[in-house]
Amino acid sequence: MNEKILIADDDVRINELLCEDFSQEGYEVLAVYDGEMLIETMEKVHDICLIILDVMMPGMDGWEILDYVKKHFSVKVLMLTALSDEDSEVRGLRRGADDYVTKPFKKAILLERAKRLIQQRASEQQEELRCGVLRLSQAECKVYDGPAEIPMTMKEYQLLLLLMQNSKIVLKRDIILEKIWGFDYTGNDRTIDTHIKMLRRTLRENGAYIRTIRGMGYCFDGEVQRG
Numbered sequence: 001m002n003e004k005i006l007i008a009d010d011d012v013r014i015n016e017l018l019c020e021d022f023s024q025e026g027y028e029v030l031a032v033y034d035g036e037m038l039i040e041t042m043e044k045v046h047d048i049c050l051i052i053l054d055v056m057m058p059g060m061d062g063w064e065i066l067d068y069v070k071k072h073f074s075v076k077v078l079m080l081t082a083l084s085d086e087d088s089e090v091r092g093l094r095r096g097a098d099d100y101v102t103k104p105f106k107k108a109i110l111l112e113r114a115k116r117l118i119q120q121r122a123s124e125q126q127e128e129l130r131c132g133v134l135r136l137s138q139a140e141c142k143v144y145d146g147p148a149e150i151p152m153t154m155k156e157y158q159l160l161l162l163l164m165q166n167s168k169i170v171l172k173r174d175i176i177l178e179k180i181w182g183f184d185y186t187g188n189d190r191t192i193d194t195h196i197k198m199l200r201r202t203l204r205e206n207g208a209y210i211r212t213i214r215g216m217g218y219c220f221d222g223e224v225q226r227g
Contacts, residue, residue: 003118004028004047008038008065009054009080014103018052021107022114035060035068042073049118053097055081063095070096071181074125076117080105129164131222134206136164145206155180156199163210163220172217192218 005022009015010033019029030045032038034057042048051069055062066077076098093100098120099113129136135144141157143150152160158180163171173192181191196218200207209222 002028003049004030004045005114005118006030006032006038006041006045006048006051008032008035008051008057008062010034010057011054014054021111025111025115034058035065038065039068042069042075048073048075049121050076050078050114052078052080052114055079066095066097076121078114078117080110127226129161130225130227131164131167131209131220132206134203134209134222136161143203145204150202152199152202155195156202159195159199160203163218164224167220167222167224170213170216170219176217 005027007015007018007022007029009018012033015031015033019031022029030041030048032041036059038051038053053062053065053069057065060068062079062081066079069075069077077096078099078101079097080101080103082103098117101110101113124138126139128138133146136142136157137144138161143152143157143160159176162176162179176192196210196212200210203210209220211219211221213219
C-alpha cells in the first residue's frame with residue numbers, strides 16, 4: 001500500500017496522532033498546518049488520494065480550502081472538525097466534502113471511513129463510461145469515438161464526465177457551475193452555454209446526446225454503461 005494521505009490540522013498533537021495512526025496502516029502520510037501549506041503541497045506532490053481537513057484553520061478556513069481543492073484537484077476530502085451541529089455538516093457536504101467526522105472521534109471509525117473513500121476514488125478513476133461508440137476513460141482522462149481519440153479541453157472533458165455520470169438527470173446551471181467552476185465562481189451561467197456549445201461541436205454526431213432543458217440546464221440523454 002503506498003497511497004498518500006494529507007493531514008491538515010493546526011493542532012500539532014492531533015496532527016501527529018493522525019499521522020502515526022495512518023502510517024501504522026501502511027499509508028504514506030504528509031502533514032500541513034494551514035491552508036497555504038496545503039495548497040503548496042498539493043501542487044508539488046502528485047497522487048494524494050485523500051485529505052483529512054480540519055475546519056478551524058488559521059488564515060484560510062476549512063471551507064475556503066475545501067472550495068479551492070475541489071476546484072483544482074481530483075482528491076477525496078474528509079472534513080474533521082469540532083463543529084458537530086447539523087448545519088455545519090450539511091454545509092460541508094454541499095460544498096463538496098466526501099465525508100464528515102466530528103471531534104472527538106473514534107480511531108477505528110475514522111480509519112474505516114478514510115479507507116472507504118480511498119477505495120471509492122480508486123474505483124472511480126478506473127471506471128469507463130460508454131454510450132454507443134462514445135467512450136470516456138477516467139484512467140486516461142480521454143474520450144474516444146470508437147477507436148479514435150476525440151481531442152478536447154479539460155473543461156470539455158469535465159463537463160462530459162459530469163453529464164455522463166448523471167445520465168438521464170437534468171443538471172441545473174448552478175449545479176454545473178459549482179461542480180466544474182467551483183463554489184466561489186463569480187461569472188454568469190452563460191459560460192456554461194458557451195462551453196456546452198463547444199463540447200457538442202467537439203463531439204460531432206455524439207453531441208446530440210446532450211439535450212438542452214429550456215430554463216433549467218442540460219441532460220445527457222443516452223444510456224450510459226459503466227465498467
